[in-house]
Amino acid sequence: MVNKEQFLRDLDDALKPLSAEEREDIRRDYDEHFVLGKEEGKTEAEIAEALGSPRKIGKEILAVYQVEKAQSKASTGNILRAVWAGIGLGFLNLILVLGPFIALVAVLASGWIAAGSFVLSPLLVLVNAILYPGTFEWFDLFVSVATAGFGLLLGIFMYFLSKGLVWMFVRYLKWNVNLVRGGLSHA
Amino acid sequence: MQGSEQQDGVIQMNVQFKKGILEICVLVLLVKKDCYGYELVQKISEKVEIAEGSIYPLLRRLTKEGYLTTYLQESTEGPSRKYYKLTELGHAHLQQQLNEWYAFSEAVNQLIKDGENGE
Numbered sequence: 653m654v655n656k657e658q659f660l661r662d663l664d665d666a667l668k669p670l671s672a673e674e675r676e677d678i679r680r681d682y683d684e685h686f687v688l689g690k691e692e693g694k695t696e697a698e699i700a701e702a703l704g705s706p707r708k709i710g711k712e713i714l715a716v717y718q719v720e721k722a723q724s725k726a727s728t729g730n731i732l733r734a735v736w737a738g739i740g741l742g743f744l745n746l747i748l749v750l751g752p753f754i755a756l757v758a759v760l761a762s763g764w765i766a767a768g769s770f771v772l773s774p775l776l777v778l779v780n781a782i783l784y785p786g787t788f789e790w791f792d793l794f795v796s797v798a799t800a801g802f803g804l805l806l807g808i809f810m811y812f813l814s815k816g817l818v819w820m821f822v823r824y825l826k827w828n829v830n831l832v833r834g835g836l837s838h839a
Numbered sequence: 840m841q842g843s844e845q846q847d848g849v850i851q852m853n854v855q856f857k858k859g860i861l862e863i864c865v866l867v868l869l870v871k872k873d874c875y876g877y878e879l880v881q882k883i884s885e886k887v888e889i890a891e892g893s894i895y896p897l898l899r900r901l902t903k904e905g906y907l908t909t910y911l912q913e914s915t916e917g918p919s920r921k922y923y924k925l926t927e928l929g930h931a932h933l934q935q936q937l938n939e940w941y942a943f944s945e946a947v948n949q950l951i952k953d954g955e956n957g958e
Contacts (some may be wrong), residue, residue, distance in 0.1 A: 681876055681895045686878040704890030712896045
């Protein structure tokens with residue numbers, strides 16, 4: 653039998669990432685619910701039962717919160733946490749969130765690696781020339797300088813692509829959490 | 840997935856679907872007058888079987904999105920209660936949700952009717 657004390661404690665445990673202020677605010681809502689329920693002659697156990705699992709409630713609150721945070725500040729940590737919160741909402745969501753996330757990371761990583769190695773290619777030609785002076789060709793150097801220029805352009809392109817994709821992905825996460833929460837607003 | 844079934848006059852629905860409807864229920868109840876959380880929970884759970892605890896996260900989200908505002912009011916008995924009030928934005932949002940809901944339910948009804956007529 654779950655009593656009020658235990659319900660509020662479990663809920664608070666589930667809300668660890670939130671600020672103390674916000675947790676207190678949430679606690680007050682449920683505290684009020686218990687008080688009013690008891691005035692109607694219900695027992696704490698009955699009220700807790702009707703409220704449902706505090707861990708599930710916590711997950712729901714956190715999922716909204718994490719996506720909001722990722723939107724306000726798209727740092728890697730925030731996005732990972734939002735992905736994690738999305739996954740937490742269900743196994744099906746594991747595929748819906750993790751799939752696009754892996755694709756996103758793969759596209760961005762390969763683009764950046766390509767840009768980086770293009771930019772560094774003149775260096776490779778020079779290193780090669782130092783190690784094997786006999787094999788040096790001016791043609792190689794010219795080609796590599798051109799490649800480096802292309803790498804720089806690719807880098808600029810990747811910069812904007814990364815920003816755009818991350819923005820889109822955050823939007824997708826928000827939509828996804830809405831969907832899982834069952835909002836009709838984006839149906 | 841649970842199917843729709845009637846039980847003790849309380850409608851049980853698919854969880855996802857229910858949560859979308861829940862948003863409409865909350866907004867529509869607040870059109871008439873401001874309510875405190877417990878009141879909303881009672882009014883909705885009289886008609887629809889819900890995990891009562893899930894109303895509060897919904898209320899928090901709607902408040903954050905600017906559809907609701909809250910204020911505390913002392914009550915004659917017990918502690919002060921947090922009341923929820925529909926904002927202008929909330930009214931507009933509700934209207935949009937209702938339009939979607941009517942369009943949706945009309946489409947489903949049409950499909951059911953066609954099905955029953957063997958078309």
